Amino acid sequence: MIKKILKSYDYSLILAIFLLCGFGLVMVYSSSSVTAVSRYGQDPSFFFQRQLQWFLIGSAAFLFVMVIPYRAYINNKFLKLAVLGSFCLLVSLFVFGHMAGGANSWLKLFGASMQPGEYVKLSVILYLAAVYEKKQSYINKLGVGLLPPLVFTFLICLLVAVQPDFGTAAIIGMISLAVAACSGMNGKSLMKLILLVIIGFVIISPLLFIFSDSIFSPYRMSRLTGFTDPFETEGSSGYQLVNSYYAIGSGGLTGVGLGESVQKAGYLPESHTDFIMAIISEELGIFGVVFTLSLLGFIIFKGFYISRKCEDVFGSLLAVGISSMIAIQAGINLGGLTGLIPITGVTLPFISYGGSSLSLLLISMGVLVNISMFVNYRETYNKEMNEEHIPVKAIKQKPVSY
Template sequence: MIKKILKSYDYSLILAVILLCAFGLVMVYSSSMITAVARYGFEPDHFYQRQKLALLAGGLAFIVMMIFPYRAFLNGNILKIVVFGSIGLLGSLFFIGHVAGGAQSWIKLGGMNLQPGEFVKLSVIIYLAAVYDKKQSYIDEFGRGVLPPLIFTGVICFFVLIQPDFGTTFIIAMIAVCMIIASGMAVKSIGKLISLVLIFGVLLTPFIIWKGIFSKEQLSRFEGVADPFAHVDEAGYQLVNSFYAIGSGGLTGLGLGQSVQKYGYLPESHTDFIMAVIAEELGIFGVLFVLILLSFIVLKGFSVARKCQDPFGTLLAVGISSMIAIQALINLGGLTGLIPITGVPLPFISYGGSSILLLLISMGLLVNVSMFTNYRETYQKPVPQTTQPIAVVKPIQQKRNSSMR
């Protein structure tokens, strides 16, 4: 039994995660050593050591989630802990939250900073996967199947938005969109959802303007991306120096540890703009190394979703893969000037304990779904479908055609 389980793990997926984390740790040290000394007065390896501890904790969580059966999250008590725990963490920010980067998104615990919004992403994925798994038989009934998950997601997004943390809000919303599309919901129901979201957005806009949710610093990022060189001393400063870093790297880079921009010119060189340092030091080959591994993980996750015959497992895989893809695209879009800078870290690479811990927990869960899918395919006889396969497995139209015969 144990041998069969061990053979069912996708070791290529595990190896990709290990390679990215190891590479990220090296680049955190290279990109942060000057910042640690000159900006904060720390030891050169300060951020490296903290990232290493986060990776060790995340690695332990990764192994636990690889072993822990993913369907246990369908248990009502566990699901309640996930849902109410995430809401409680977000609510605590209004009382003990710490402001950084213009957003009250952090909780200080001793010498550590915890960002609840990171863990809420996975909570939303688990909740939506569990709800849509349960609602397969009536998923197109607006009152019972469509509206309740939308209300929960909307409440979570609202709490994150008013911190304000637009980047995390957008990621959570887009994850929900991807999971809704993959849930097996009919196009008509998805259209109703889109209309409802648009109406809600229009109604919410005056409130955002009235309350002044976005700080001057966050609003200035739109000016910076529109014309960074015209605002090079203020809003466009980081973006212009990101361009310099990327442009000077060329094909092979200046060499590991040889970045010039990390010497105070690129303030967030080990977090939001770590890919710019990678481009400067390792050139296009370093950038391609990261992009290929990230693409492999995302595509492998969607492949797991397609093979899985369990709606809950399928939606977990879709949600986790979408989260990594969306986060990577936002980060890369920000440092290349395609979108405003949002403070979203590059998955597995950027410095950040909360981020790396969330990602490793999520990847452990994805590896677990992959293992059970492979195990069922290889060692168990096919079981007749008793639940409606969802969109990434079979089109929902099949259900309607079969019911008419």
């Protein structure tokens, strides 16, 4: 049976994940070496070494999670712990939070910094997938089916937004809507849900002014307005975006060469985080961009494909949530550095510097790989599986449609 399980793992997905992470490590070193020396007085490999440590931690977590049957996460005690832990972590930021990048969204533990909002993303996905599976018989009843879990999500988003971290709050909100939309509701219920979300946003918007000193500071408002005409404000709010354009435009087809970027030498402030794709474009050209987007697209496509093939609602919605998280985060990052949307500080999945983000993504990928393994096993060894009684509660339900 162990051999059959090992054969059922999707090694193409695993390879894509680690190829992207390995490429990300190379680009973190290339894009951060100058910053490490000039701004922080550190060794050129300072950020690379820290990212490598988080990669090794995340890889160990990935290997551990990928062998745990995903149905284990639907346990009520585990879900309560995940929900309570998410609230406690976010509330603790108001007391023990560390300010960085204009947001009070970091905790310092044992000399290392972590961003609780990153790990909350997966908690929200697990919670919503479990709750919506249990509510399948009345999923189209908004009052008792769809809305109660979204109230929990709203509170989470509010706690993140007032840090203030609009980027993470937006990602969590959009992931939640994606999971809800794929939960099996009909078109009429979906339209009602969208209308209620719009009304709710209009109603609660005035509450944000309570925190106007931090949320609507000149610095944050310049981020929201600077993308409309960055060259007009090149010396202030449009500075980052203009230099991102210079980096992207100078790369051409093959780039100026790995490690040869000019913009990372003090011109593009967040070259190893928010704007790492601009450095990829400059150093490796269109080929580097296509390579990165192809691997990201493959992982996202695989996730939605696994969702379609999964036979139980919980696993299907987990795959939807994880895939949506990567797609939404990548979309927001790429939209910001190209000027399509305001700059939010959201990093590029698997590539940008950030230990909390990388470790969370690898843990999430471990869950997705495990779902994929069970899907492949059921398809290939369905008869043997029934005879051998694999320890997983495979609920025979219609695959989630979306």
